Amino acid sequence: MVHCFTLKLAIIADIHANLHALEAVLSDIRDEGVDHIIVNGDLVNRGPNNLAVLERLWTLGATLILGNHDDLMRKWIERDPDLPQSWFDDPFWGATAWSARSLQAAGWIEKLAALPMTYVPDYAEAPSLLISHGSPRHYREGYSDYTPDTVYSEILQDHPADVLIGSHTHRPIEHYWGPHAIFNTGAVGAPFNGNPNAQYLILRLVGESWQPEFRQVAYDRAPALKAFETTGMLEEGGLSAHIFREELKNARSYLTPFWMWTEEQGCEQTWETWRQFQHAFPGRFKAV
Secondary structure (H helix, E strand, O other): OOOOEEEEEEOOOOOOOOOHHHHHHHHHHHHHHEEEEEEOOOOOOOOOOHHHHHHHHHOOOOEOOOHHHHHHHHHHHHOHHHOOOOHHHHHHHHHHHHHHHHHHOOOOHHHOOOOOOEEEEOOOOOOOOOOOOOOOOOOOOOOOOOOHHHHHHHHHHOOOOOEEEOOOOOEEEEEEEOEEEEEEEOOOOOOOOOOOOOEEEEEEEEEOOEEEEEEEEEHHHHHHHHHHHHHHHHHHHHHHHHHHHHHHHOOOOHHHHHHHHHHHHHOOOOOHHHHHHHHHHHHHHHHO
């Protein structure tokens, strides 16, 4: 028996203030005839076009979910005690400070803080979906190829759903545990899987099953990289802004591995230690 597609959802995430990637994905979504768009967190920070991305997303009529970087903006402005207080005077965090200040000045902090942690769509007689930036337990607990099934068991025991959908790790995954499906959307604005295309997830309700399609949308990254300069982020954000730009350039994660490496080495995050990190791990820096 052939089933017709009765519902089509687009779930996009980890835009990270990359307006050019977002516009490419929204164009692809229009071509696909999607019924509803869900934005699964990390709308801002890491990239340079924070205000333009938020203004664009707020016009969509989409469902928006809180990500850890969205919440970081509030925490930064409030000097939240959850953050190490040394960060606020550390030039290494200049890009985060730059993003938070611009969002506060434009009145976006309160809007970001009001976003929900999870979203459970109500589609009658469809398998249940539970969508969260990380997991429903914490927005930094992402689903990855390394997540053991015991973790999914624990999550599903406390947060029952037929399908878990997360983001956060910037890498798409498709995993099944018993009757349950676990999907990671991948990242629109800052992929970490070596593929520079803007990545997102389409779910099609086919009969009584959600069928995933992992989309990869090519776009011109030159203006996205140039925006780090034209917005002033690269100059004012210092080393971390430079690292964020390199992440976009090579579609790989650098800031967290560099930060962890300096902690292990017992040294500060400086331009000199960044050069040492690059020398120590040359394979990470192959351009794509």
